[in-house]
Amino acid sequence: xxxxxxxxxxxxxxxxxxxxxxxxxxxxxxxxxxxxxxxxxxxxxxxxxxxxxxxxxxxxxxxxxxxxxxxxxxxxxxxxxxxxxxxxxxxxxxxxxxxxxxxxxxxxxxxxx
Amino acid sequence: xxxxxxxxxxxxxxxxxxxxxxxxxxxxxxxxxxxxxxxxxxxxxxxxxxxxxxxxxxxxxxxxxxxxxxxxxxxxxxxxxxxxxxxxxxxxxxxxxxxxxxxxxxxxxxxxx
Numbered sequence: 001x002x003x004x005x006x007x008x009x010x011x012x013x014x015x016x017x018x019x020x021x022x023x024x025x026x027x028x029x030x031x032x033x034x035x036x037x038x039x040x041x042x043x044x045x046x047x048x049x050x051x052x053x054x055x056x057x058x059x060x061x062x063x064x065x066x067x068x069x070x071x072x073x074x075x076x077x078x079x080x081x082x083x084x085x086x087x088x089x090x091x092x093x094x095x096x097x098x099x100x101x102x103x104x105x106x107x108x109x110x111x112x113x
Numbered sequence: 114x115x116x117x118x119x120x121x122x123x124x125x126x127x128x129x130x131x132x133x134x135x136x137x138x139x140x141x142x143x144x145x146x147x148x149x150x151x152x153x154x155x156x157x158x159x160x161x162x163x164x165x166x167x168x169x170x171x172x173x174x175x176x177x178x179x180x181x182x183x184x185x186x187x188x189x190x191x192x193x194x195x196x197x198x199x200x201x202x203x204x205x206x207x208x209x210x211x212x213x214x215x216x217x218x219x220x221x222x223x224x225x226x
Contacts, residue, residue: 032212043204043217044156088156092212099211100169101146105155 004091006104014112019076021107023089026070031099033065033072034090038106044088048074079111115139117218119205125224126195134190134221138207145182146215147190148204156204162188163211195225 004025013019021035032051036044050056050063050072062075072091076083086106092099118137126132138145147159158172162182173179177195182188192199202222206215 032214034214043219046214046216049214090215100161100163101144101206101208101211101215102158103148103156 004089004093004102004104006087006089006107008105008107010108010110012110012112013079015079015081017079017111019079019083019109019111021074021076021087021089021109023072023074023091023104024070025072025089025091025093025102027091027093028067028070029094030067030070030091032092032101033063034101035061035063035072035074036088036090036103038086038088040085076109079109081111081113084109084111117205117207117216119203119218119221121221122219123222123224125226128197128225129194131191131193132195132223134192134203134205134223136188136190136205136207136218138186138188138205139209139216140186142207142209142216143185144208144211144215145188146206146208147180147188148206149201150204150220151201159190159203192223195223197225199223200225 035048038044048063050065056063060077064073088106089104093102143164145162148156160180161169177193180190202220204220206217208215
């Protein structure tokens, strides 16, 4: 079955530490990978996307993709209390003739002051 | 519009009544998704529209749920004979293509009393 899996957490890190969030996916044909952040009571918002193997950095955020291992991760450097949220991994999985963006269940991150 | 617009933002309905939830996607976006999120839970996929292809209805929880997308733009999610377990936030998202990031609306909070 085509799916996206994440550790539900909660993941707790101290302020200033590196938070590492992981995601695996089942479809080797997937081409697009996204990380969303969702604050409690709010809609998910896109924070990173990655299409190619390797690392992609944007400020304190780094997305890492390894297609051979079907693994995508998000690193948050110098974690801040404001980073406390649920992080959702999304992958475009093939379904018949179309691809469909499929979300994991999310990892709850808590950054402690 | 500039973003995905959903209406109403809140809806309280009596058990057994029908409700219609509306989503205006970002102009030009070919893909449109409906999700449901219960309190403290992950995103539950409901239905996916992509261009002129037949919609992927695999996530609809029962035949009381239906959705349509007219003219490749506005979408309406209809829940017939609402039940208390239908209470949740219903989120709509759209993306330019099936392989690009999705942008979420602010959701409709449905409460069935």
